[in-house]
Amino acid sequence: MEVLNTLLLIFILLCAIAVSFTRDLLTSIILFMAQSIAMSIVWILLRAPDLAITEAAVGAGITTLLMFITLKKLHAIRFQGKDHDKEEE
Amino acid sequence: MTKKKNKAWDWLVDGSQALDDTMIQEYAEGESSETPSVFSRPHPRESGYYERFHTWSHDRGARLMKVLYAVMVVCICVGISALLIATTSDMPQFGDAKPVEDDALSAFYVEEGYLHTGAPNIVTSIILDFRGFDTLGESHVLFIAVCTVMMLLYIPRRDDPEHLREWLASEADDRATEPHNDLILQQGAKLIVPMVMIFGIYILLNGHLSPGGGFSGGTVLGAGMILYLLSFGFQKTERFFNIHTFRRVSTAALMFYALSKGYIFFTGANRIPNGIGTGQFGAILSGGLLLPLSIAVGLVVACTMYVLYTLFRKGDL
Numbered sequence: 001m002e003v004l005n006t007l008l009l010i011f012i013l014l015c016a017i018a019v020s021f022t023r024d025l026l027t028s029i030i031l032f033m034a035q036s037i038a039m040s041i042v043w044i045l046l047r048a049p050d051l052a053i054t055e056a057a058v059g060a061g062i063t064t065l066l067m068f069i070t071l072k073k074l075h076a077i078r079f080q081g082k083d084h085d086k087e088e089e
Numbered sequence: 090m091t092k093k094k095n096k097a098w099d100w101l102v103d104g105s106q107a108l109d110d111t112m113i114q115e116y117a118e119g120e121s122s123e124t125p126s127v128f129s130r131p132h133p134r135e136s137g138y139y140e141r142f143h144t145w146s147h148d149r150g151a152r153l154m155k156v157l158y159a160v161m162v163v164c165i166c167v168g169i170s171a172l173l174i175a176t177t178s179d180m181p182q183f184g185d186a187k188p189v190e191d192d193a194l195s196a197f198y199v200e201e202g203y204l205h206t207g208a209p210n211i212v213t214s215i216i217l218d219f220r221g222f223d224t225l226g227e228s229h230v231l232f233i234a235v236c237t238v239m240m241l242l243y244i245p246r247r248d249d250p251e252h253l254r255e256w257l258a259s260e261a262d263d264r265a266t267e268p269h270n271d272l273i274l275q276q277g278a279k280l281i282v283p284m285v286m287i288f289g290i291y292i293l294l295n296g297h298l299s300p301g302g303g304f305s306g307g308t309v310l311g312a313g314m315i316l317y318l319l320s321f322g323f324q325k326t327e328r329f330f331n332i333h334t335f336r337r338v339s340t341a342a343l344m345f346y347a348l349s350k351g352y353i354f355f356t357g358a359n360r361i362p363n364g365i366g367t368g369q370f371g372a373i374l375s376g377g378l379l380l381p382l383s384i385a386v387g388l389v390v391a392c393t394m395y396v397l398y399t400l401f402r403k404g405d406l
Contacts, residue, residue: 018248050302053292054305054308057308061308061312062308062397063314065315065400066401069401069402073401
């Protein structure tokens, strides 16, 4: 359990550092989400399941979704689906 | 440029030396004899200063700012980290029971909390009962956040051609980019969405018995609704969720929360029995007002998450 805890904490640190060093916004959002999921596992290990559920749902789910849409609205990330849809039509 | 002016100039540029009154006076005197009135074209010397300052801010100034920025960033990060680490060194060891025993409030929550609320989950009973006023504020913060986003991003459907065009454009944009006929996503969503919804409802209803409660359950419900929306498009969700649904559900939930909390506070402060029993310990219908309050908070949170998504997505519900 100690080893898992340490590994998760190192992973969280690495993710947090990597978020600020990646140039690609999409990658940084996905790293942010990975950090949230690792954090929610840490909450479970700390016996705080209430927080774990909230962290997984808000940190990994809703926040990531909202950031994705914002980037899409700003045309900061390209989606491959657009061309695909046009071909179908 | 004279030597005197250089002094003031140096102060303006890097602030390395203190500026005293004589320097300003010297600078003003030196300038007033040469500078024409402001209405005429800039004096060659003045535009020279401007040029100089401009080029300075572009090469040396930018470099200075970069260095300053890096130094400040490192200083602030190290300072805040040191502060946080210093604070954690004061905290008790992990798993140490002594501070809990020493602290009367913690001991009260752990030992006697369930006698007052009738709920096994201490966290929910603190959030919704002992500290219920905080949760009321939090739900209102969410509601205000949605109102603000609505003010900024909502595009109302009106007959006004300008608005109609705007709305149609956003609609077209949305319909063009949403992957409507993604078979894998739809089949996956058919399988996952019911489970997510049932899990959310479970968390919501068992908030006073097991880990969970209004906020987490509501977020899971909202995420399930967003997943459904993502895979089946707006036409399906518009049938059961529109702006009126949002308005009615969240206002009713907030009103119910505020009224029931007001009732509890009023009776509690005046020492009147409130007539709400705690029920059988561990049963689903127990814990007094914890269950209805957690449902109210969950509805507000679920609506908030869903509406935030749709407003960000296309400026409408």
